[in-house]
Amino acid sequence: MFGNVHMEGDGWRIVLLENPSTAPRVEIDIKQSQNSPMNDRMLREEAIGIAEEFMQSVKARRFADWPRRATKPDAEGKVRHPFLEMEESNLWYCLHCDAEITGRQIAGSHWHCLGCGASPINIFPEAFWLGPNEGKPVPVQVRAEGQEVEPIVSIVDPRPRLDLSKDQVTHLIRAALFEDATNASERMGAGLAEIWVDDDLDVVISFEDRYWPEEKEPTAAIDVAAVLGIELELEVMWSDPLFAWPGLATVTQSTADYTRMMLDAYRSHGIVEERNKDQ
Known part of the structure; x- marks a missing residue:
């Protein structure tokens, strides 16, 4: 103090x-x-x-x-x-x-x-x-x-002195998921993934299927788990996408480019609620 x-x-x-x-x-x-x-x-x-x-x-x-x-x-x-x-x-x-x-x-x-x-x-x-x-x-x-x-x-x-905690393991695994991501969609998938760490520090990752390809292995996360000497299990979960047309995020590495494409799609095929900045 x-x-x-x-x-x-x-x-x-x-x-x-x-x-x-x-x-x-x-x-x-x-x-x-x-x-x-x-x-x-x-x-x-x-x-x-x-x-x-x-x-x-x-x-x-x-x-x-x-x-x-x-x-x-x-x-x-x-x-x-x-x-x-x-x-x-x-x-x-x-x-x-x-x-x-x-x-x-x-x-x-x-x-x-x-x-x-x-x-x-x-x-x-x-x-x-x-x-x-x-x-x-x-x-x-x-x-x-x-x-x-x-x-x-x-x-x-x-x-x-290092005494690994669940929180530390979670951060390492999530950082590795971002390393594995190759486009805007997968980066969102890395952020949305739910990571559970048990008392033995073994990890379960549950991916959102719309943002992380089911066939894609998170090799960096697997490598981190191997270095830490812990087990890693992968799961898939299903939920509503953050935005319509989630596939748009797979065609670019740039989050800004994806955001522009997503907004253009909403303006052309949907509705964009305009924000009143004076409120």
Whole structure:
């Protein structure tokens, strides 16, 4: 988020989240895990201190647009929400975990839930989402006053990691279908094709028969599936064409040329509804 602070060195990184109740994160590159300066507790604390000093200026910029009462409770403990205009209360509720938080607590946590860490947009003066039979909010559990938060030190491998998702496979297969397309009709067929990816990442492609020849094999898509080591199954579906005379799209590679031919055909043999640009 915009209020986070990242400080990096050779093979290490410190992350301070804008939620002040969260522990600093120290990440050490696995290649330097044995000789990293972040293994030295004193050096680590000094580096975290530098990051915390910078965090003060980040907070100042973030709070500049907040109402003063958002971070300064009045005598009754009432505070004003930084985003919900004119909403003031001494009790606040978290949409995520149903916690009840006092005004002083929420101001001190910079409007992050002390229970689950939810952001200010999830904090409200009433628990309006709870029905009469859904229980009541419970006061949030907070850390004992003065209790220090130890940084979380972890060894990380910063190299990019690929864990293929269904969405990624879908994009690769569809890109391959466009590569297979040789005319405007087949490009529309590539766009209209329905692609299903199962939990094993095996793929089923369902082609619209009016825009993709039934006898045409999508060789690029087949090659992509082979590279990924997944199975590919092809189907055909039937539905109304996007435009009359869909065969016109098979005679040109240019989508603009097809559009002109399609409009001319409608003007000669059909009806073209004229658009009123002033509406």
